[in-house]
Amino acid sequence: xxxxxxxxxxxxxxxxxxxxxxxxxxxxxxxxxxxxxxxxxxxxxxxxxxxxxxxxxxxxxxxxxxxxxxxxxxxxxxxxxxxxxxxxxxxxxxxxxxxxxxxxxxxxxxxxxxxxxxxxxxxxxxxxxxxxxxxxxxxxxxxxxxxxxxxxxxxxxxxxxxxxxx
Numbered sequence: 001x002x003x004x005x006x007x008x009x010x011x012x013x014x015x016x017x018x019x020x021x022x023x024x025x026x027x028x029x030x031x032x033x034x035x036x037x038x039x040x041x042x043x044x045x046x047x048x049x050x051x052x053x054x055x056x057x058x059x060x061x062x063x064x065x066x067x068x069x070x071x072x073x074x075x076x077x078x079x080x081x082x083x084x085x086x087x088x089x090x091x092x093x094x095x096x097x098x099x100x101x102x103x104x105x106x107x108x109x110x111x112x113x114x115x116x117x118x119x120x121x122x123x124x125x126x127x128x129x130x131x132x133x134x135x136x137x138x139x140x141x142x143x144x145x146x147x148x149x150x151x152x153x154x155x156x157x158x159x160x161x162x163x164x165x166x
């Protein structure tokens with residue numbers, strides 16, 4: 001049933017070409033709001049033959065997309081939830097506070113779609129970049145992760161890197 005009408009809930013995200021293939025990525029949306037983790041990707045050979053594809057779509061019905069919680073209140077909740085001395089809302093263009101639909105897991109095979117504010121809080125000169133998801137109806141902090149990944153490295157490195165082809 002979910003594949004019967006996905007294109008009305010999908011937005012073309014990117015089209016890329018390289019190494020004899022081209023790829024198309026779609027972002028799942030619900031009434032214009034991006035669904036976290038929802039989308040479809042397909043990679044094609046130049047001949048048009050499908051090389052690889054993947055789909056992660058969430059069935060969502062009857063979710064209210066007008067938040068009860070203001071953006072500024074969600075930002076205050078996200079900042080207050082961290083104990084770092086220096087913390088502030090990110091001013092990076094791609095880290096702006098924005099509404100999303102979060103398929104919030106309630107069991108291994110079930111989820112509850114929740115309208116959330118994604119607030120990015122930076123700490124101590126960007127030693128922490130916390131993506132914080134605040135329920136836009138209740139103010140509950142549902143999910144937070146630090147997008148900074150650490151590695152201890154001393155010395156030099158020489159390596160070939162293959163960038164993603166799709």
